[in-house]
Amino acid sequence: MKKILMLLCLVAAGSSFAQIKMQGVVKDSIGAPLELANVIAINQETNGLESYAVTNDQGKYVLSLGKNGKYKLQVSYIGLKSYEEVISTAEADITKDFTLMPDNSLDAVELTYEMPVTVKGDTIVYNADSFKNGSERKLEDVLEKLPGVEINDDGQIEVEGKTVSKLMVNGKDFFDGDTKLATKNIPSNAVDKVQVLRNYAEVGQLSGVQNNQDNVAINIKLKEGKENFWFGDITAGTGTAPSPNDELYLVQPKLFYYSPKYSINLIGDMNNIGEVALTNRDLRGFGGGFRMPSRTSGTSINLGDNGLGGLTSIANAQEVVTKLASANFSYSPNKALDLSGFLIFNSSRLRTREESFIDYIELEDDPSTTDIDESTTIPPDEETLSTGREATNQFIAKLSASYKPNVNNQLDYDVLARLSDDEERQNLFSSVVGNTNQLDEVKPFSINQNLNYYYTLNENNIFAFEAQHLIKDEDPFYNALLQNDPNNNDDEDNDAFDDTASGLGLDLDQLSYDLNQERRVKSNQLDAKVDYFNILNSKSNINFTLGTIFSNQKFNSNIFQFLDDGTILDPTPTITNEGELLTAENDNVEYRFSDVYLGVHYRFKTGKFTFTPGVSFHAYSNQNTQNGDTFKDNFLNVLPDFEARVQFKKSESLQFNYNMTNTFTDITNIAEGLVLNNYNSIQFGNPELQNALSHNFRLFYSSFNLFNYTNVFAGANYSKNEDQIRGLTNFESVIRTSTFFNSQFADESASVFGRVERTFGKFRARMGANFNYSKLNQFVQGAQSLNESFTQSYSPELRTNFREAPNVRLRYRYTVRDNEQGDNTTKFITRAPSVEFDAYIWDALSFVTEFTYNEQESDGQTQVFKTWDASLRYRKDRDTKWEYSLRASNILDIDSNISNGAGTISVFSSETFIQPRFITFRLTYTL
Numbered sequence: 001m002k003k004i005l006m007l008l009c010l011v012a013a014g015s016s017f018a019q020i021k022m023q024g025v026v027k028d029s030i031g032a033p034l035e036l037a038n039v040i041a042i043n044q045e046t047n048g049l050e051s052y053a054v055t056n057d058q059g060k061y062v063l064s065l066g067k068n069g070k071y072k073l074q075v076s077y078i079g080l081k082s083y084e085e086v087i088s089t090a091e092a093d094i095t096k097d098f099t100l101m102p103d104n105s106l107d108a109v110e111l112t113y114e115m116p117v118t119v120k121g122d123t124i125v126y127n128a129d130s131f132k133n134g135s136e137r138k139l140e141d142v143l144e145k146l147p148g149v150e151i152n153d154d155g156q157i158e159v160e161g162k163t164v165s166k167l168m169v170n171g172k173d174f175f176d177g178d179t180k181l182a183t184k185n186i187p188s189n190a191v192d193k194v195q196v197l198r199n200y201a202e203v204g205q206l207s208g209v210q211n212n213q214d215n216v217a218i219n220i221k222l223k224e225g226k227e228n229f230w231f232g233d234i235t236a237g238t239g240t241a242p243s244p245n246d247e248l249y250l251v252q253p254k255l256f257y258y259s260p261k262y263s264i265n266l267i268g269d270m271n272n273i274g275e276v277a278l279t280n281r282d283l284r285g286f287g288g289g290f291r292m293p294s295r296t297s298g299t300s301i302n303l304g305d306n307g308l309g310g311l312t313s314i315a316n317a318q319e320v321v322t323k324l325a326s327a328n329f330s331y332s333p334n335k336a337l338d339l340s341g342f343l344i345f346n347s348s349r350l351r352t353r354e355e356s357f358i359d360y361i362e363l364e365d366d367p368s369t370t371d372i373d374e375s376t377t378i379p380p381d382e383e384t385l386s387t388g389r390e391a392t393n394q395f396i397a398k399l400s401a402s403y404k405p406n407v408n409n410q411l412d413y414d415v416l417a418r419l420s421d422d423e424e425r426q427n428l429f430s431s432v433v434g435n436t437n438q439l440d441e442v443k444p445f446s447i448n449q450n451l452n453y454y455y456t457l458n459e460n461n462i463f464a465f466e467a468q469h470l471i472k473d474e475d476p477f478y479n480a481l482l483q484n485d486p487n488n489n490d491d492e493d494n495d496a497f498d499d500t501a502s503g504l505g506l507d508l509d510q511l512s513y514d515l516n517q518e519r520r521v522k523s524n525q526l527d528a529k530v531d532y533f534n535i536l537n538s539k540s541n542i543n544f545t546l547g548t549i550f551s552n553q554k555f556n557s558n559i560f561q562f563l564d565d566g567t568i569l570d571p572t573p574t575i576t577n578e579g580e581l582l583t584a585e586n587d588n589v590e591y592r593f594s595d596v597y598l599g600v601h602y603r604f605k606t607g608k609f610t611f612t613p614g615v616s617f618h619a620y621s622n623q624n625t626q627n628g629d630t631f632k633d634n635f636l637n638v639l640p641d642f643e644a645r646v647q648f649k650k651s652e653s654l655q656f657n658y659n660m661t662n663t664f665t666d667i668t669n670i671a672e673g674l675v676l677n678n679y680n681s682i683q684f685g686n687p688e689l690q691n692a693l694s695h696n697f698r699l700f701y702s703s704f705n706l707f708n709y710t711n712v713f714a715g716a717n718y719s720k721n722e723d724q725i726r727g728l729t730n731f732e733s734v735i736r737t738s739t740f741f742n743s744q745f746a747d748e749s750a751s752v753f754g755r756v757e758r759t760f761g762k763f764r765a766r767m768g769a770n771f772n773y774s775k776l777n778q779f780v781q782g783a784q785s786l787n788e789s790f791t792q793s794y795s796p797e798l799r800t801n802f803r804e805a806p807n808v809r810l811r812y813r814y815t816v817r818d819n820e821q822g823d824n825t826t827k828f829i830t831r832a833p834s835v836e837f838d839a840y841i842w843d844a845l846s847f848v849t850e851f852t853y854n855e856q857e858s859d860g861q862t863q864v865f866k867t868w869d870a871s872l873r874y875r876k877d878r879d880t881k882w883e884y885s886l887r888a889s890n891i892l893d894i895d896s897n898i899s900n901g902a903g904t905i906s907v908f909s910s911e912t913f914i915q916p917r918f919i920t921f922r923l924t925y926t927l
Helices: 002-017 139-143 179-185 280-284 498-504
Strands: 019-027 038-043 049-054 060-066 070-076 083-088 117-120 123-127 149-151 157-159 166-169 191-198 216-222 230-240 247-258 262-271 299-301 319-334 337-360 382-406 409-430 434-442 445-458 461-474 477-483 512-537 540-562 585-606 609-626 629-649 652-664 674-678 681-684 692-705 710-722 725-732 735-742 747-760 763-780 783-800 807-821 824-841 845-858 861-874 882-889 896-902 906-913 918-926
Touching: 038 060, 049 060, 049 117, 139 149, 139 179, 139 191, 157 216, 166 179, 247 918, 280 337, 280 382, 299 540, 299 585, 477 674, 498 725, 512 674, 540 674, 609 652, 807 896, 824 896, 845 896, 861 896
Parallel strands: 166 216, 299 652, 681 735, 725 763
Antiparallel strands: 019 060, 038 049, 038 070, 070 083, 117 123, 123 191, 149 157, 191 216, 230 247, 230 918, 247 262, 262 319, 319 337, 337 382, 337 906, 382 409, 409 434, 409 445, 434 477, 445 461, 461 512, 477 512, 512 540, 540 585, 585 609, 609 629, 629 652, 652 692, 674 681, 692 710, 710 747, 725 735, 747 763, 763 783, 783 807, 807 824, 824 845, 845 861, 861 882, 882 918, 896 906
16 A cells, blocks of 8 residues: 555656646636636647646636647637637746637637536536546446535535435436435446536526525436437346355346436346345435425424334345335426336345443432432443344335426426335343344335426516325334243342333233234325515515415324233233323324414525525414323414525625424324333323424535635534423333423534545545534433533545546544533544555456445444455456456455444443455446
8 A cells, every 4th residue: 555655646746847837817808807717738749638727706727737748728618719729838837818709600619628627607517538537337436536526425415515406317307316326326438427506496487586505406418329229237246155055146237218208217136245226224215306395484393203213224234135126217298298207116134133232321410400319220231132134125106297388387296105014023132131032013105295386477476386295104013022930020130121011011920021012103294385476676586485284193002912821911001100000002092283374585685695584473283182181282483584695706605594493293202102112112102292492503605616626615503402302211220111291401402514625636635524512401210411412523535536547545534422421421432544446457457445444442442343345347448348347345354343332321332243255256238
């Protein structure tokens, strides 16, 4: 590695000593400087692109040229006649200005080379070939090399610090705009241009009356010859694993067809090596592009998720077998109608193993709050060993239609159906409770419909109607089989679950506790609004919104015990809530919520400033009925919001946002009866829960300077939550019982983040930093205590972008997490240097490798986790259809990784076992 770095330094040093600087100003015919003009220098000897520049707001450009050379200069600007001149360099720097004349003729200079980056209004266009070196295979390999673009740790695309909300191919949504599915599957050799659409408006009619500064979309323009032909690739592979009984396999067809009228995308995947385009968690968050009409109203209602929320990530599984079949289409029978849709089926089988140690800490009570009961004991330290198997089958389908008969009318309809069949089996041994077998099953389904209509009456009046209807049905089932010795139930040192079993009303005279719970949660929600926009003049408009949210949820549950003789016991719990006996059944619990609101927003511009003050008036009504009682809460509320934006330059802005939000919970936190989250976590709801109110502040600065390729963004967020819904937890040994209430103590959180990126010739340097602080009020064992957490993270990076020489990417991540719970303080330090090496040799051989050294330190102990992956790919030439590759993952054959953290009253360390070393041989055929 040292030799490689020395070689890169010598190459950089050599090139810098052999170059001169050419600079000047580009003006128009009246002498005004031209911002974002393009300047290209083409080496006359090699006929290759030597250097390029984009002028700044003063019209200045800078080129790096070789000494004693001959170059063709091309200067261009949209709407003006391009200029061309051949110059010769000596050994001195050059200063030269250019004047572009109006383009009154059709015979403009034909540019020999396209600019790597151009700007057209709010659109940045990257010429993909300018950033490729031949080792790229998928879209993500190209995007990572573009200045100002990044693929974050979640696989999402970020541009100038903003997450890309939609990705299109030739103007058509790719799987409804999902970016991760696109970056992992679209072949790099099909990409011609990457168009970054800033201030992107989903509805063109509303682009001039709404603030879209946070919306960023990407459109991929395909190369010529990719339209009206199938393209893509098919990969098949096999390999060896450490166990002789394990045969590795991989089949990944990825086929695409685009024409002006319709498009088809087919993506398949079947493998047992853990390489997946979409994980289970990705699919659960795959919303199909749906946006709640009430998203800006200030009201937030959570319908909850009663699926298997604890699904393991692929990276933490010991064995992974997946199958994916997906199809996406778009069809335009005429200019007014667009039809599109997708189908996704995903099946995965995971095997997991994890060892954990939990150290419970003693809380110090806040003397201003409730005293701790002196008889309360701190849970004993616990060691656990968990092995499990997860099986999921998920199906998602969507159909969309958009009808635009003219510029004044647009009608959109979408329907999304989701169905899954999930099962998780887990064997857990606890040093306190003993052995437990658990089973979680759920087969939820949902149907989401969206109807939008936009009507422009005239140039000053625009109407919009948006409505969304959701039906969701969830049926989780839980079973736990715990060990028991019926002859020693009175022995305090015997089974830790006995007291809990007694509190649940179980039969203690059984050889084991066979505990079960059936639940059913049905949700029905309508979210709709009507907007009226009145354009007062060229710099201001006013928006009136009338909207409503109505939801109805029904909840049923039943806890029962299978006895040794095969009969069923419906227990009668003795657990109480403030003296009232809780029940093991929740029959016909119903929760109704409604919000009718009127919003007013005024948007006006003055100079570089844009202000949007607003306010919404809400009439809330919610009630729940259970056990013969009805709890109602009707009230009015006023929620203000405000946005201010300063546009310093076309690519430099500062934005401030404030909004007040009312948050409402779901029925599972309101139902009074007992709910088994798992064997050691039991909860019951509170029918008198109220809303939580939060104040949210956001400041964001963004600057993208194409003159010197400097990208800067920074932001700060602050939230204060009043009447926050908090959990009140009590422990019996390591088994917790929790309920919920509205805390009178405010929770606060703050974050500051930023990143600076600068390109120096073929080198790109980046520095990122994040600071997060949170103050949460915890209520455990009858005590209120303050949990303060501060995390700071730094991530410097240096990478090269040579066209011919090998490329290196050096990164370092340093993170410090401080947690303070009363008088107990814990600190976790993570150091993670990494290096990526990318070489394209003889126009045929690609070698890519990545190594990460992860070191975690806590309480003076240091643990290390290393990852090393590599691939060697051979393609005879760029036009060859066949490619042969050899890939190795987890080359060091590390069997587990270590993670540390702090919970409410505990500090934990866990060792998660991962997939072993895999070596696979693959054959890829390119269409």
